[in-house]
Amino acid sequence: MNLYGRVAVVTGGGRGIGRAVSLRLVALGVKVIVNYVNRPEPALETVALIEATGGVARALQFDVANSEAVHAAMQEVVTSEGRLDILVNNAGITRDGLLMKMKEDDWDAVLDTNLKGAFNCVKAVSRVMMKQRSGRIVNISSVIGYAGNAGQVNYASAKAGLIGLTKSVARELASRGITVNAVAPGYIETEMTSGLSPELTAKIMAEIPLARLGSPDDVAAAVAYLVSEEASYVTGQCLHVNGGMYM
Numbered sequence: 001m002n003l004y005g006r007v008a009v010v011t012g013g014g015r016g017i018g019r020a021v022s023l024r025l026v027a028l029g030v031k032v033i034v035n036y037v038n039r040p041e042p043a044l045e046t047v048a049l050i051e052a053t054g055g056v057a058r059a060l061q062f063d064v065a066n067s068e069a070v071h072a073a074m075q076e077v078v079t080s081e082g083r084l085d086i087l088v089n090n091a092g093i094t095r096d097g098l099l100m101k102m103k104e105d106d107w108d109a110v111l112d113t114n115l116k117g118a119f120n121c122v123k124a125v126s127r128v129m130m131k132q133r134s135g136r137i138v139n140i141s142s143v144i145g146y147a148g149n150a151g152q153v154n155y156a157s158a159k160a161g162l163i164g165l166t167k168s169v170a171r172e173l174a175s176r177g178i179t180v181n182a183v184a185p186g187y188i189e190t191e192m193t194s195g196l197s198p199e200l201t202a203k204i205m206a207e208i209p210l211a212r213l214g215s216p217d218d219v220a221a222a223v224a225y226l227v228s229e230e231a232s233y234v235t236g237q238c239l240h241v242n243g244g245m246y247m
């Protein structure tokens with residue numbers, strides 16, 4: 001695989017799965033725009049890690065939930081880079097709680113970031129990708145979007161919604177040579193899952209046939225495949241990366 005000269009935006013690319021995706025794309029020759037919202041340090045650290053490997057990257061702050069900020073950021077990327085080939089919608093948050101206790105704000109925040117954020121980014125890049133008559137979009141969904149989870153009605157709804165978004169946009173953009181796919185990770189060791197109790201981790205492990213939590217690199221490998229030339233006939237699909245916990 002060689003994607004030399006391509007330009008990618010990875011939302012939430014500064015840490016966790018986003019960092020692994022950014023590093024993986026750079027290893028394939030891609031120039032990566034590492035997006036973050038609140039924490040510049042991990043994003044700048046990711047850029048430094050990339051530069052240490054001889055790759056090219058830069059950090060870019062914007063809130064995926066803010067459509068104006070997203071459009072301005074994507075416009076800036078296209079103006080300064082001259083192209084935009086790959087979008088990975090990875091930014092995501094959780095605000096867990098049982099339905100009966102979930103605050104409207106927690107619902108809104110998760111839907112705004114995890115689902116509307118992807119809509120904003122896809123909309124903002126679609127024009128340039130259509131003009132280029134090529135492009136790759138990968139949305140990071142979740143096993144929770146398929147299986148559901150008590151205490152995550154907001155997150156599960158957003159992640160399930162991303163699958164509908166993926167399939168619909170795949171149909172709309174296919175004639176312009178743009179593929180749109182999703183990756184649904186299982187439990188991956190990042191900051192997002194670091195707060196799980198040992199009891200809950202043991203319970204989750206018992207449900208994973210491959211008997212380990214996933215790593216960010218497991219997810220990055222799936223993204224790398226979906227943005228490759230080899231995946232040019234794959235669109236509207238979701239690749240499950242979950243150790244077999246959901247089949």
Ligand code: NDP
Nearest residue numbers: 012016017036037038039063064091092142187188190192
């Ligand atoms: P982390 O919590 O480690 O990182 C989340 C990233 O998203 C951060 O870079 C954060 O930026 C960014 N982000 C959050 N909100 C926004 C926003 N409004 N605009 C721009 N960026 C934002 O998460 P993970 O790496 O664990 O998860 C990455 C994705 O994978 C998420 O979509 C998550 O739902 C999904 N996923 C994760 C799983 C897991 O087990 N970890 C399992 C299944 C799916 P900043 O650093 O500035 O805060």
